[in-house]
Amino acid sequence: MAFSDGARLLADIGSTFARFAVERERGRFERLETLRCADYPDFGSALKAYLAMVEDMDVRHGAVAISNPVEGDLVRMTNYHWQFSIEQTRLDCGLDTLLVVNDFTALAVGVPHLREDQRRQIGGGQARARSVIGLLGAGTGLGVSGLIPADDGWISLGSEGGHVSFSPTDEREVAILEFAWTQYSHVSAERLLSGSGLELMYKALCHLAGKPAEALSALDITSRGLSKQCALCEQTLEVFCGMLGAVAANLAVTLGAFGGIYIGGAIVPRLGEYFDQSAFRRRFESKGRFSGFVASIPTYVITADQATFIGVAAILDAQLRKRSGGASILDRIRQLHRELSPAERRVADVVLSRPRSILNDPIMEIARAADVSQPTVIRFCRTLGCEGLSDFKLRLASSLTGTIPVTHTQVTVEDTALELGAKVLGNTASAILQIRDQLNRKAIDQAIELLLKAKRIDFYAVGNYGIVAEDAQYKFLRFGLPTAAHTEPRLQLMAANVLTPDDVLVVISSTGRIPELNAAVDAALERGAQVVAITANQSPLSKKATITIALDHSEDVATQVPMISRVLYLLVIDILAVGVAMRAGLTDELGTSELAEAMDANEAGSEHRLARMVSHSQR
Numbered sequence: 250m251a252f253s254d255g256a257r258l259l260a261d262i263g264s265t266f267a268r269f270a271v272e273r274e275r276g277r278f279e280r281l282e283t284l285r286c287a288d289y290p291d292f293g294s295a296l297k298a299y300l301a302m303v304e305d306m307d308v309r310h311g312a313v314a315i316s317n318p319v320e321g322d323l324v325r326m327t328n329y330h331w332q333f334s335i336e337q338t339r340l341d342c343g344l345d346t347l348l349v350v351n352d353f354t355a356l357a358v359g360v361p362h363l364r365e366d367q368r369r370q371i372g373g374g375q376a377r378a379r380s381v382i383g384l385l386g387a388g389t390g391l392g393v394s395g396l397i398p399a400d401d402g403w404i405s406l407g408s409e410g411g412h413v414s415f416s417p418t419d420e421r422e423v424a425i426l427e428f429a430w431t432q433y434s435h436v437s438a439e440r441l442l443s444g445s446g447l448e449l450m451y452k453a454l455c456h457l458a459g460k461p462a463e464a465l466s467a468l469d470i471t472s473r474g475l476s477k478q479c480a481l482c483e484q485t486l487e488v489f490c491g492m493l494g495a496v497a498a499n500l501a502v503t504l505g506a507f508g509g510i511y512i513g514g515a516i517v518p519r520l521g522e523y524f525d526q527s528a529f530r531r532r533f534e535s536k537g538r539f540s541g542f543v544a545s546i547p548t549y550v551i552t553a554d555q556a557t558f559i560g561v562a563a564i565l566d567a568q569l570r571k572r573s574g575g576a577s578i579l580d581r582i583r584q585l586h587r588e589l590s591p592a593e594r595r596v597a598d599v600v601l602s603r604p605r606s607i608l609n610d611p612i613m614e615i616a617r618a619a620d621v622s623q624p625t626v627i628r629f630c631r632t633l634g635c636e637g638l639s640d641f642k643l644r645l646a647s648s649l650t651g652t653i654p655v656t657h658t659q660v661t662v663e664d665t666a667l668e669l670g671a672k673v674l675g676n677t678a679s680a681i682l683q684i685r686d687q688l689n690r691k692a693i694d695q696a697i698e699l700l701l702k703a704k705r706i707d708f709y710a711v712g713n714y715g716i717v718a719e720d721a722q723y724k725f726l727r728f729g730l731p732t733a734a735h736t737e738p739r740l741q742l743m744a745a746n747v748l749t750p751d752d753v754l755v756v757i758s759s760t761g762r763i764p765e766l767n768a769a770v771d772a773a774l775e776r777g778a779q780v781v782a783i784t785a786n787q788s789p790l791s792k793k794a795t796i797t798i799a800l801d802h803s804e805d806v807a808t809q810v811p812m813i814s815r816v817l818y819l820l821v822i823d824i825l826a827v828g829v830a831m832r833a834g835l836t837d838e839l840g841t842s843e844l845a846e847a848m849d850a851n852e853a854g855s856e857h858r859l860a861r862m863v864s865h866s867q868r
Contacts, residue, residue, distance in 0.1 A: 260314065361382070381504050412439060761782065
């Protein structure tokens, strides 16, 4: 049966080719075209070219799988020069929907939708219904993912499992590892189980045999090995299949993947029957005490030609079904539009006219664009059932992209400047979202109440976190509150000894275990002062404090300067400062623009503005 909302465009974008198809009925892909990326200046041009080929079809929704991380609206391909805005491309191409997801995520999501004739079982084992599924894909790299059953669907795991350390299991693999060590300080599974890994293994085996290595590509090695033209190429394929079996078994044990382990990617499907008879399954079941455990788990090779299309089609279908069920925040805005107050309706119109821009706009900019007050923006969010603006933006992002949550990505010495920047920003965003869900609202409320009643507020921190205490001092001084920041241990102890029961001490510490800082806290408590600790849960400091705002983000401060954790502490200070300002009525007294200045730590050096704002707040 044809879709009621028109044909759907599907795309699979690599660094060399862009493959397109149209789906008018579920699982039926038509008008397949493969375009060379080099023939088009950008992705939008390639997409428009394909849409021109299928202009006779009513294409309104589209989904793209791309061999690239996808975070936010701007997509920059790491292996090609294309970069594009998802929303701008959608508008330029006249589509109602355009989702862009990582291609391995699409492949993983497609696994539960494979028919029996689209997979080939290797060895024994029986899959358990609605159980965890593991996925490996060896190609340019080694993709690793998992699927967890949830309600009537599946959750795809964002994983970098291909970068686990390679572990040899026999003398030959030890020799290959030692050869790889001559080129890389860390040898991951991906270093060997990939196209470049085949080439590395071939060179290692040539070195071990005392023979010169030819300049062979992965495709050459595979072809010569399968045709038995080269004994060392045959050995390379043999070792590759065995190693892949060991890594697959590790994944099966790690995930408890009783739904099976699926093998995709570009390499294994090309091996055909050779792979079925290889050492793969034997090594998979060679797990010592857990051999029986893994023997019960089936392993499959994905044989579907359009496996990525199957997955990206499933993602698009799920997103459109959620929207038709009212899950889209944009649909809810349209449904409630007439019921909103005139001021809230203006906010709704701004959101509907530029939804992706709203994701990055601060509340002040949204209020200005809608010609309303900032509290009206918050009221609008709550009318839609959101807890506030941040919750609204998260739901809006889900409606627009349908992508999985941001996850932590390991920074490596091989990253380009672009990759490094994207990972640092992505990791920070991931940490912020994680802490957002962990924050104890009761503790935040209690801390704000203490700060409101305090006659004096002191902020203590040491080392790299001293800047957080200084930032807090700037913010609270601008609200007309007597405030001091101390970052030197001896001065902290002296200052603590003059605090009174009417004072509040805010202590910022990532570990909560610094003896000098804890001694100052003891002194403050003895003087009757209240202590608010922003620190790790269950730390010595957290157990002393009157109120603890727990932040349990892990960061190796012994080997690097704190980055993410320092940002998290600054954000907690912002939460407390905004809470104090709102409840004290400083938003009315200072006005919107002046409050924004008060929250801008970069302007903290202006004594003139500080004096003006303190004077204003005390009137």
